Amino acid sequence: MLYREAGQFKASYGADQQIFPIRQDRIGIMIVLAIAFIAVPMLASEYWLKGILIQFLVFSCAALGLNILTGYAGQLSLGSAAFMAVGAFASYNFMLRIDGMPLLVAFVLGGLAAAFVGILFGLPSLRIKGFYLAVATLAAQFFIVWLLTKVSWFSNDSSSGVITAQEMVIFGYKFVTPESKYLLVLSVVTALALMAKNMVRGSVGRAWMAVRDMDVAAEVIGIRIMHTKLLAFAVSSFYCGVAGALYAYAYLGTVEPEGFNLDLSFKILFMIIIGGVGSISGAFLGPPSSSCCRFSWM
Amino acid sequence: MNGRQIGDVILDLQNISLRFGGVKALTNISFDVREHEIRAIIGPNGAGKSSMLNVINGVYHPQEGRIAFHGEERRRMEPHMAAMQGISRTFQNIALFKGMTVLDNIMTGRITKMKANFIEQAFYFGRARREELEHRKKVEEVIDFLEIQHIRKTPVGRLPYGLQKRVELGRALAAEPTMLLLDEPMAGMNVEEKQDMCRFILDVNDQFGTTIVLIEHDMGVIMDISDRVVVLDYGKKIGDGTPDEVRNNEEVIRAYLGVGH
Amino acid sequence: MQFFLEVLIGGLLSGVMYSFVALGFVLIYKASGVFNFAQGAMVFFAALTFVGILELGVPFWLALVLAFGAMVILGIATERIVLRPLVNQPPIALFMATIGLTFFIEGLAQAMWGASVRGLDLGIQDEPIEWILQATDIGVSKFDLFAAGVAAVLVTALALFFQYTRIGRALRAVADDHQAALSIGIPLQTIWRIVWAVAGFVALVAGLIWGARNGVSFSLTFTALKALPVLILGGFTSVPGAIVGGLIIGSTEKLAEVYLGGYVGGGTDSWFPYVMALAFLLVRPEGLFGEKHIDRV
Numbered sequence: 001m002l003y004r005e006a007g008q009f010k011a012s013y014g015a016d017q018q019i020f021p022i023r024q025d026r027i028g029i030m031i032v033l034a035i036a037f038i039a040v041p042m043l044a045s046e047y048w049l050k051g052i053l054i055q056f057l058v059f060s061c062a063a064l065g066l067n068i069l070t071g072y073a074g075q076l077s078l079g080s081a082a083f084m085a086v087g088a089f090a091s092y093n094f095m096l097r098i099d100g101m102p103l104l105v106a107f108v109l110g111g112l113a114a115a116f117v118g119i120l121f122g123l124p125s126l127r128i129k130g131f132y133l134a135v136a137t138l139a140a141q142f143f144i145v146w147l148l149t150k151v152s153w154f155s156n157d158s159s160s161g162v163i164t165a166q167e168m169v170i171f172g173y174k175f176v177t178p179e180s181k182y183l184l185v186l187s188v189v190t191a192l193a194l195m196a197k198n199m200v201r202g203s204v205g206r207a208w209m210a211v212r213d214m215d216v217a218a219e220v221i222g223i224r225i226m227h228t229k230l231l232a233f234a235v236s237s238f239y240c241g242v243a244g245a246l247y248a249y250a251y252l253g254t255v256e257p258e259g260f261n262l263d264l265s266f267k268i269l270f271m272i273i274i275g276g277v278g279s280i281s282g283a284f285l286g287p288p289s290s291s292c293c294r295f296s297w298m
Numbered sequence: 299m300n301g302r303q304i305g306d307v308i309l310d311l312q313n314i315s316l317r318f319g320g321v322k323a324l325t326n327i328s329f330d331v332r333e334h335e336i337r338a339i340i341g342p343n344g345a346g347k348s349s350m351l352n353v354i355n356g357v358y359h360p361q362e363g364r365i366a367f368h369g370e371e372r373r374r375m376e377p378h379m380a381a382m383q384g385i386s387r388t389f390q391n392i393a394l395f396k397g398m399t400v401l402d403n404i405m406t407g408r409i410t411k412m413k414a415n416f417i418e419q420a421f422y423f424g425r426a427r428r429e430e431l432e433h434r435k436k437v438e439e440v441i442d443f444l445e446i447q448h449i450r451k452t453p454v455g456r457l458p459y460g461l462q463k464r465v466e467l468g469r470a471l472a473a474e475p476t477m478l479l480l481d482e483p484m485a486g487m488n489v490e491e492k493q494d495m496c497r498f499i500l501d502v503n504d505q506f507g508t509t510i511v512l513i514e515h516d517m518g519v520i521m522d523i524s525d526r527v528v529v530l531d532y533g534k535k536i537g538d539g540t541p542d543e544v545r546n547n548e549e550v551i552r553a554y555l556g557v558g559h
Numbered sequence: 560m561q562f563f564l565e566v567l568i569g570g571l572l573s574g575v576m577y578s579f580v581a582l583g584f585v586l587i588y589k590a591s592g593v594f595n596f597a598q599g600a601m602v603f604f605a606a607l608t609f610v611g612i613l614e615l616g617v618p619f620w621l622a623l624v625l626a627f628g629a630m631v632i633l634g635i636a637t638e639r640i641v642l643r644p645l646v647n648q649p650p651i652a653l654f655m656a657t658i659g660l661t662f663f664i665e666g667l668a669q670a671m672w673g674a675s676v677r678g679l680d681l682g683i684q685d686e687p688i689e690w691i692l693q694a695t696d697i698g699v700s701k702f703d704l705f706a707a708g709v710a711a712v713l714v715t716a717l718a719l720f721f722q723y724t725r726i727g728r729a730l731r732a733v734a735d736d737h738q739a740a741l742s743i744g745i746p747l748q749t750i751w752r753i754v755w756a757v758a759g760f761v762a763l764v765a766g767l768i769w770g771a772r773n774g775v776s777f778s779l780t781f782t783a784l785k786a787l788p789v790l791i792l793g794g795f796t797s798v799p800g801a802i803v804g805g806l807i808i809g810s811t812e813k814l815a816e817v818y819l820g821g822y823v824g825g826g827t828d829s830w831f832p833y834v835m836a837l838a839f840l841l842v843r844p845e846g847l848f849g850e851k852h853i854d855r856v
């Protein structure tokens with residue numbers, strides 16, 4: 001950080017407990033949001049919006065989720081892409097099978113489906129830790145992708161397994177232009193980021209960090225380890241699930257299991273490492289730098 | 299001693315035995331703790347003192363024995379349930395949350411009292427917001443009490459050892475416990491730090507009436523602040539009584555006071 | 560019944576290969592505390608390098624030596640460039656570094672030798688052994704038996720190496736206590752280099768055998784990754800654990816594919832070892848040979 005809060009005296013605890021207690025942060029965030037919401041759609045080319053920015057936002061969203069799990073709750077996961085896949089397929093099926101399903105509700109339901117699956121695969125974390133858990137999360141990665149490929153019901157029995165995502169419509173407005181898609185994704189991701197920030201600075205976040213830093217002490221203080229870890233898995237998978245749905249609908253335009261492979265899980269893991277484990281804004285700093293690294297290796 | 303009234307037995311341990319594989323950490327130990335008293339546990343290293351505290355708040359599960367807290371016998375007890383019932387503790391090897399600030403560490407101590415669920419917190423809305431402010435106020439009282447205002451926002455990992463111990467006490471106090479278990483709170487401290495710590499322990503006991511179970515090696519401290527003392531050696535109880543009684547107990551002298559520490 | 564035994568034996572034989580790769584992993588973990596995710600990529604790299612050299616017209620044995628040389632260089636370079644700068648970092652950072660290394664090695668292998676799938680012929684046919692088939696009606700693949708034999712010999716050799724040589728003893732000393740090993744004058748970096756070279760050798764043998772069986776392609780990395788569930792069964796630090804774990808994973812994987820795969824459309828081997836290891840951990844979190852451990856506070 002380039003500046004400190006020195007000289008900014010808070011007269012109340014309320015002022016000290018704001019989401020961004022330091023004035024420079026508040027101003028900075030405002031400026032970033034203004035640029036993202038107003039300047040970018042006006043100035044950025046179609047290629048930038050479609051090819052780079054939307055993907056960047058989607059990955060940031062997944063990175064937010066993984067950061068909650070790994071950065072805050074200390075549970076290493078190598079299966080983020082699988083939870084993204086669950087979100088994408090669940091949203092697709094909710095849209096497909098329920099008439100008049102609103103898009104955003106389908107995204108949320110997709111996220112919830114991913115959260116549910118996340119809890120299932122989070123169960124081992126109650127008994128195993130560290131690298132053992134990391135390897136166990138590979139089970140989620142390989143099993144889920146296999147399941148989505150094998151059970152053709154998920155892809156509506158399409159022969160190729162590649163399905164076209166439905167149009168994105170909210171209150172009759174069709175999101176077809178890159179600008180509109182970008183703004184939709186940006187809005188969703190911004191809202192989720194603020195919620196994540198609120199959670200990690202509240203007692204849930206403290207419980208996560210406590211479990212991460214010293215689980216025995218956390219339990220002695222009265223934190224229910226099981227509840228706390230599973231909640232981290234659920235919330236994290238929810239974020240990944242929504243990211244997966246956004247990826248399919250706003251970026252790819254198709255829904256297919258193959259894209260959600262181990263490589264993507266690693267990509268997201270790298271994002272949080274580079275952006276800063278245990279920081280919400282890090283989820284947005286990681287993606288650009290890590291994709292640069294990735295390309296320079298090839 | 300102080301103006302406080304020592305009350306009835308609130309914690310009663312009967313015939314506790316605890317083994318780790320072949321190691322007998324505790325063998326058939328019985329003692330009790332009365333309300334508002336300062337009860338010390340002493341003994342050489344490896345005597346089973348820490349294990350005793352771990353049994354009391356459910357970290358270890360003894361193979362045999364009965365434990366009654368507030369007259370209520372308990373079955374298998376998990377640590378978070380002990381916390382709910384008002385038992386807090388500190389650890390021999392500091393067990394703070396290294397990645398968090400002093401303030402957050404102590405706030406975590408109030409977690410059993412915070413009711414807002416994660417969705418309310420995500421929106422920082424209603425109860426979540428109210429609670430956060432209310433509990434912050436309580437935590438500031440603890441911070442004032444322990445005189446650590448100046449390090450509120452410091453990550454605990456950066457603090458010197460003595461202050462870390464104090465923060466750990468703060469985290470335990472934040473839960474407003476009825477019983478406080480302290481595992482060697484003064485180990486490794488210099489004289490001033492020890493004096494401060496003694497003062498805090500006595501103040502807690504005096505002002506809030508908190509019952510305290512304390513493990514300590516410094517016999518001077520024990521003689522000064524404890525009401526009754528249990529002596530353990532090789533997992534067995536070899537003495538129990540007031541500091542003076544214990545000091546004059548033959549077996550205790552042989553086992554413990556005789557050897558330097 | 561015959562069929563069952565046939566599948567079981569085939570599974571056990573392929574399990575020996577898993578054990579072998581897992582052992583390379585245990586070695587590195589024990590000696591340096593690094594969870595080497597790049598083991599799978601190293602297998603791929605080794606196989607591709609070997610085939611690449613063969614294609615240049617180099618005789619088999621020379622190619623083997625050269626490929627081994629390449630693996631040693633790779634191992635030493637990894638130690639020097641990736642791990643040494645990260646010494647004293649948290650294990651997770653080292654783990655991430657090996658994931659990065661995975662991408663790098665995969666990229667490097669393909670950049671050097673191209674990405675096309677290649678065959679590899681070791682001169683041993685994948686056909687049932689006559690006399691066993693005659694005597695018991697059970698088909699045991701010659702190739703599987705050969706591969707298992709090679710792996711078994713090497714597993715034994717590694718175990719003996721650990722147990723009886725000076726370097727082996729030093730390795731174990733390092734594993735038990737880095738500080739102590741240093742203080743009695745064991746050069747840690749030399750140890751690490753040796754360990755990485757051995758891991759490279761393990762990767763080469765695994766790469767050759769799997770490459771000969773399934774072709775040398777990118778999917779080798781996934782095959783080799785199955786050493787990981789073996790490890791969570793057997794424990795990261797246990798040599799017998801790696802061996803027994805490998806046999807369990809190998810046999811159950813084959814049995815599942817044959818008996819379950821039919822109902823669910825096949826391909827179960829992509830995930831079965833992981834789910835199997837996971838289910839096992841739920842019942843016995845301390846692993847096959849681990850002792851029940853209660854955190855001390």
Ligand SMILES: Nc1ncnc2c1ncn2[C@@H]1O[C@H](COP(=O)(O)OP(=O)(O)O)[C@@H](O)[C@H]1O
Nearest residue numbers: 318323342343344345346347348349853854855
């Ligand atoms: N979690 C544990 N696992 C195995 N043995 C333990 C554990 N905790 C304590 N012990 C053993 O129990 C005995 C008593 O230890 P402890 O209660 O820490 O003694 P003290 O606190 O009096 O020094 C020692 O022999 C110790 O090795």
Ligand SMILES: [Mg+2]
Nearest residue numbers: 347348349390
């Ligand atoms: Mg102790």
